[in-house]
Structures are given as C-alpha cells and as structure tokens.
Amino acid sequence: MHFTSEQRLDNGVLERRFTVGDVPGILWTRGSAPAPLVLMGHPGGLDMMYPRLAARALGTVAEGYAAATIELPGAGDRPRLAGVDAARAELLKAIQAGEPVSDDIVERLVLPLVDQAVPEWQAALDALLALPEINDGPVGIAGGVISIGVRLAVVEPRISAALLFAGSYVPRSTFSEARQVTIPLLVLLQWDDEGNDRQMALDLFDAFASKEKTLHANMGGHTGIPAFEGESANRFFARHLR
Numbered sequence: 001m002h003f004t005s006e007q008r009l010d011n012g013v014l015e016r017r018f019t020v021g022d023v024p025g026i027l028w029t030r031g032s033a034p035a036p037l038v039l040m041g042h043p044g045g046l047d048m049m050y051p052r053l054a055a056r057a058l059g060t061v062a063e064g065y066a067a068a069t070i071e072l073p074g075a076g077d078r079p080r081l082a083g084v085d086a087a088r089a090e091l092l093k094a095i096q097a098g099e100p101v102s103d104d105i106v107e108r109l110v111l112p113l114v115d116q117a118v119p120e121w122q123a124a125l126d127a128l129l130a131l132p133e134i135n136d137g138p139v140g141i142a143g144g145v146i147s148i149g150v151r152l153a154v155v156e157p158r159i160s161a162a163l164l165f166a167g168s169y170v171p172r173s174t175f176s177e178a179r180q181v182t183i184p185l186l187v188l189l190q191w192d193d194e195g196n197d198r199q200m201a202l203d204l205f206d207a208f209a210s211k212e213k214t215l216h217a218n219m220g221g222h223t224g225i226p227a228f229e230g231e232s233a234n235r236f237f238a239r240h241l242r
Contacts, residue, residue: 001018001019001020001124001127001128001130001131002018002019003016003017003018004017004018004019004024005017009028009054009058010058011030011058011061011062012030012031013028013029013030013057013058013061014028014029014030015027015028015054015057016028016029018127020070020120020123020124020127021120021123022078023070023071023078023120023123023124024046024070024071024076024077024078025046025068025069025070025071025124026046026053026057026068026069027066027067027068027128028054028057028058028060028061028066028067028068029061029066029133029134030061030062031133032132032133033133034132034133034134034135035061035064035065035066035133035134035135036064036065036066036134036135036138036139036140036237036241036242037065037066037067037068037125037128037129037134037135037139037140038060038065038066038067038068038139038140038141038142038237038241039067039068039069039121039124039125039139039140039141039142039152039159040053040056040057040060040067040068040069040141040142040143040144041069041141041142041143041144041145041148041149041165042069042072042143042144043072043144043145044071044072044074044075044076044145045071045072045075045076046069046071046075046076047076048076053069056142056143056230057069059230059234060142063234063237063238065140065237065241066128066133066134068124068128070120070121070124072113072117072145073112073113073116073117073120074113081112081113081116083108083112084108084109084112084113086108087105087106087108087109088109090105091105091106091109091169101169101197103171103172106169106170106171107171107172107173109169110145110147110168110169110170110171110174111147111171111173113145113147113148114145114147114148114151114174117145117148118148118151118152118155118156121148121152121156122152122155122156125139125156125158129158137158137160138158138159138160138161138240138241139156139158139159139160139241140159140160140161140162140163140237140240140241141153141159141161141162141163142162142163142233142237143163143164143165144165145168146164146165146166146167146168146170146174146204147168147170147171147174149162149164150164150170150174150177150178150181150204151174151177153181153183153185154177154180154181159183160183160184160240160241161183161184161185161186161236161237161239161240161241162181162183162184162185162186163185163186163187163188163233163236163237164185164186164187164188165187165188165225166187166188166189166190166201166204166205166215167189167190167193167196167197167198167201167222168196169196169197169200170200170204174204175203175204175207178204178207178208178209179207179208179209180209181208181209181210182209182210182211183210184210184212184213184236184239184240185208185210185212185213185214186213186214186216186232186233186236187205187213187214187215187216188216188218188225188229189201189202189205189215189216189217189218190217190218190219190220190221190222190224190225191217191218191219191220192219192220192221192224193221193222194221194222196222202215214236216229216232
C-alpha cells in the first residue's frame with residue numbers, strides 16, 4: 001500500500017488516497033485508536049461517486065469506524081473492460097426497449113467484474129488491516145455491486161456482517177453463492193428502482209442462508225435511499241463489529 005495524498009475533512013476525519021498495486025482507493029479514519037473497518041462498495045467511478053462516498057464515510061467514521069473503498073475494474077482511470085462495456089450497452093438497450101434482459105447479458109456484464117474485483121478487495125483488506133489505526137477484525141461491507149458483496153461474504157472469512165444494496169441484475173451463479181452466505185445481513189431495496197428487477201432482488205434475499213437477515217424496502221428510485229437508513233446501518237454494524 002502506498003499513500004498518495006491526504007486531507008482533513010469535517011470533525012477531524014483524515015482522508016487518505018492510496019494504491020494497492022495499480023488499484024486506487026480512499027481511506028477515512030479519525031484518531032489513532034484502532035477502529036473496526038467498514039469496506040464501502042460503489043458502482044464504479046471513484047471521482048464521480050466521491051460526494052456520496054465521502055458523505056457515507058463521514059457518517060461511518062462518526063460512529064467510531066474506519067471506512068475504505070477501492071476503484072472497480074474498468075472504471076475511473078483504470079483500463080476499460082471491453083466485454084463489460086458491450087454488455088452494459090446491450091442491457092441499457094434492452095431496458096429502453098422494454099425487452100427482457102437475458103441471462104447471457106447479465107453474466108457478461110457482472111461476472112468479469114466479480115472475478116477481478118473480489119481478489120482486489122481482498123488485497124486491499126490485507127493492506128488495510130496491517131495499519132495500526134485499524135482493528136484486525138471483524139470487518140463489515142456496505143453497498144456496491146451486490147454480486148461482489150455476495151462473493152466476498154462467501155470467500156472472505158474476515159467479513160462478519162454485510163449491508164447490501166439490492167436492485168442490481170445478478171447472474172444465476174450469484175444465487176448459488178447466496179445459499180452459502182451465513183453472516184448477518186441487512187439488505188436495502190428501493191421499491192421503484194428504475195431499470196432493475198425487483199422480483200430478482202426479492203428472490204436473491206430469499207436465497208441467503210443467513211439466520212439473521214433483514215430486508216428494508218423503501219419507496220423511491222435507485223438513489224433515493226432515505227437518510228434514516230444510515231441509523232439502521234449504524235445499529236446493525238454496532239451489533240456485529242463491536
């Protein structure tokens with residue numbers, strides 16, 4: 001891990017940009033005492049997503065956690081993934097035409113991201129947990145591409161709880177992986193999420209094997225998650241990361 005810049009934000013939060021290999025990321029911390037870590041997912045494009053990520057991070061750090069994120073494969077300044085870009089264009093075309101989205105499109109869109117992103121998240125986690133200001137576990141994950149979150153919940157034993165944002169199209173293989181997820185889950189679903197399959201999100205929630213899993217469904221579109229869900233997330237992580 002190499003830190004490339006730092007700045008102070010509100011309430012004494014230290015924001016540091018870093019790279020792990022050639023993958024850029026951001027870490028938010030406050031104070032020197034070791035804090036539990038929450039990995040913050042997003043749909044790609046750190047610079048574009050920064051205002052929302054920083055707001056989420058400030059709220060997370062205010063509750064006594066460290067927060068970190070990394071850039072997705074093919075997003076931002078990282079090399080493009082031609083196959084993924086082509087599949088995304090086909091997805092948008094199908095949605096705009098009111099046509100069903102085929103499993104083939106979803107697999108070509110999502111699986112390459114999952115296969116590359118999950119090892120990158122694990123490498124970042126190795127580096128982050130070696131820092132003195134971060135506890136060596138347990139770790140939470142919050143948001144981002146739900147198929148990435150599901151895979152991480154299956155393969156990464158250091159992750160103890162997951163807050164997942166439902167609504168993305170998911171490959172059929174993600175349903176199989178969901179049946180192996182046993183950690184506590186809080187899943188947020190926007191009922192009127194434009195361009196996404198609500199029933200698929202409900203079916204995925206049903207597939208999770210976790211004994212503790214909670215679904216919060218709110219009215220509104222994709223970016224309309226109510227602010228009060230942040231309080232629910234804080235209570236959820238307090239139960240499982242403290």
